[in-house]
Amino acid sequence: MTATAADQQAASTSANAPANPADDYSQADWNSAYGNVTTELEGWVETVEGAIPPALQGTLYRNGPGRLERGGQWVQHPFDGDGMILAVGFHQGRAYLRNRFVRTAGWLEEEAAGRWRYRGVFGTQKPGGILANALDLRLKNIANTSVVDWGGRLLALWEAASPTALDPVTLATQGLSTMGGVLAPQEPFSAHPRLDPGHHGGPRLVNFGVRTGPRSTIRLMEFNPQGQLVRQRQDRLQGFAFLHDFALTPNWAVFLKNALEFNPLPYVMGRRGAAQCLRSRPGGRGEFWLVPRGAGVPMVVLATEGFVFHHVNAWEEGATLVVDSIHYADFPVVKPGEDFRHVAFDQLPPGRLERCTIDLANGRVERRRLSGRCCEFATVHPQRQGRRHRFAWMAVAQRETGNAPLQAIEKLDSDTGQRWVWSAAPRGFVSEPVLVPHPDDTAEDAGWILSLVWNGARRASDVVILRAADLRLQAVLRLPLAVPHGLHGSWSRRDITPTAP
Numbered sequence: 001m002t003a004t005a006a007d008q009q010a011a012s013t014s015a016n017a018p019a020n021p022a023d024d025y026s027q028a029d030w031n032s033a034y035g036n037v038t039t040e041l042e043g044w045v046e047t048v049e050g051a052i053p054p055a056l057q058g059t060l061y062r063n064g065p066g067r068l069e070r071g072g073q074w075v076q077h078p079f080d081g082d083g084m085i086l087a088v089g090f091h092q093g094r095a096y097l098r099n100r101f102v103r104t105a106g107w108l109e110e111e112a113a114g115r116w117r118y119r120g121v122f123g124t125q126k127p128g129g130i131l132a133n134a135l136d137l138r139l140k141n142i143a144n145t146s147v148v149d150w151g152g153r154l155l156a157l158w159e160a161a162s163p164t165a166l167d168p169v170t171l172a173t174q175g176l177s178t179m180g181g182v183l184a185p186q187e188p189f190s191a192h193p194r195l196d197p198g199h200h201g202g203p204r205l206v207n208f209g210v211r212t213g214p215r216s217t218i219r220l221m222e223f224n225p226q227g228q229l230v231r232q233r234q235d236r237l238q239g240f241a242f243l244h245d246f247a248l249t250p251n252w253a254v255f256l257k258n259a260l261e262f263n264p265l266p267y268v269m270g271r272r273g274a275a276q277c278l279r280s281r282p283g284g285r286g287e288f289w290l291v292p293r294g295a296g297v298p299m300v301v302l303a304t305e306g307f308v309f310h311h312v313n314a315w316e317e318g319a320t321l322v323v324d325s326i327h328y329a330d331f332p333v334v335k336p337g338e339d340f341r342h343v344a345f346d347q348l349p350p351g352r353l354e355r356c357t358i359d360l361a362n363g364r365v366e367r368r369r370l371s372g373r374c375c376e377f378a379t380v381h382p383q384r385q386g387r388r389h390r391f392a393w394m395a396v397a398q399r400e401t402g403n404a405p406l407q408a409i410e411k412l413d414s415d416t417g418q419r420w421v422w423s424a425a426p427r428g429f430v431s432e433p434v435l436v437p438h439p440d441d442t443a444e445d446a447g448w449i450l451s452l453v454w455n456g457a458r459r460a461s462d463v464v465i466l467r468a469a470d471l472r473l474q475a476v477l478r479l480p481l482a483v484p485h486g487l488h489g490s491w492s493r494r495d496i497t498p499t500a501p
């Protein structure tokens with residue numbers, strides 16, 4: 001690949017770019033992020049390099065596993081860790097930090113007991129071996145996957161159960177939310193809501209919940225900014241569906257049902273976690289499940305081979321739907337007994353940004369690759385949700401090919417193929433980039449990219465602020481906190497700093 005001038009410019013702003021791209025990370029730096037969060041902090045962030053743009057006003061919320069060990073026993077997989085919310089509020093060039101665990105019923109019970117009392121979906125077992133775990137199919141809502149500020153409340157999300165409501169300023173846990181009486185007790189509510197910027201009047205938060213088995217039921221729900229339900233539907237479709245995310249257009253909710261099988265026996269018998277019982281169906285192809293947001297029946301369209309966790313965006317072009325997603329050649333299996341700290345990245349399939357074009361008239365799907373570099377956590381400008389976008393921002397590996405830890409942020413111009421890269425390698429590890437639109441500029445790439453970065457040299461977390469247009473580094477906030485590699489977050493215009501009126 002030929003580096004563009006912008007690549008070089010962005011790379012030159014990275015103080016720790018590797019001398020040799022082949023030496024892009026050490027496993028010890030990467031897995032040094034896996035520890036328990038032991039403190040809940042609140043205060044102004046004192047250590048800032050560069051300058052926080054004064055126009056950057058609002059709050060970055062971010063969720064991820066913060067408790068990975070109890071009573072000397074580590075989780076089998078970090079995704080089983082209890083959720084901890086990080087909030088970084090920006091006010092007139094200063095940043096204010098709060099972090100709080102989500103005090104779910106299970107968290108409170110296990111804190112009191114000082115040990116795990118629930119099995120984890122990703123293989124964490126209770127103490128006591130198979131006998132203690134067999135037939136215990138209770139789920140602990142760990143509220144660790146994403147967080148969104150909607151309807152006056154902050155919602156900590158975990159896809160297999162209902163959201164947990166938090167005070168958006170103090171992060172104090174308020175309890176399970178029914179979304180204003182919409183959800184039945186512990187009804188699933190995905191961790192991947194989409195924000196409709198106004199395709200049907202005002203903004204909406206659109207989300208789904210799925211109950212699966214030989215047949216799957218998808219409930220689609222749309223909420224206005226006051227948190228009131230304005231539209232919903234429920235559809236039953238044939239087949240077992242692992243649905244982590246979806247994409248949204250003005251008229252469609254787009255799901256990709258991966259070609260997976262679920263054999264629950266090892267889970268029921270106490271030998272594996274539920275997610276460890278998922279296997280890809282050999283030679284199988286997934287299906288797009290296209291659910292109309294209004295009236296009409298869902299369409300089922302045979303997809304191409306491979307596996308998808310996350311979609312980037314989707315839009316309509318006449319009688320076709322265009323869906324950008326991160327595709328893997330196969331389902332990355334969660335192997336029992338594997339130590340997550342020593343995961344062999346080069347044995348895993350890389351995720352790649354690809355575009356599927358679905359012809360709604362004949363059900364034909366064409367797929368093409370937009371970028372060959374291993375990526376995850378891609379995003380677009382919030383006003384482009386459901387509309388054709390030009391720019392996407394994503395976390396990428398430092399190396400150009402194969403799977404490797406995410407160490408850089410890339411901006412991709414899907415019209416021209418031009419790329420901009422800011423890298424935290426060799427000792428830094430990025431997380432999901434969150435795009436903050438510029439308050440006074442509606443251009444698609446005006447604003448900032450925020451990302452929590454694990455600083456392997458400091459063994460602590462930084463918040464990095466990049467200019468969205470060219471990924472030029474604006475500021476680094478050195479947090480007095482070590483946050484494990486985490487999951488998803490979001491931006492809110494809310495001011496959580498003590499200066500707020």
Ligand code: CO
Binds near residue numbers: 192244245309310488
């Ligand atoms: Co996700």
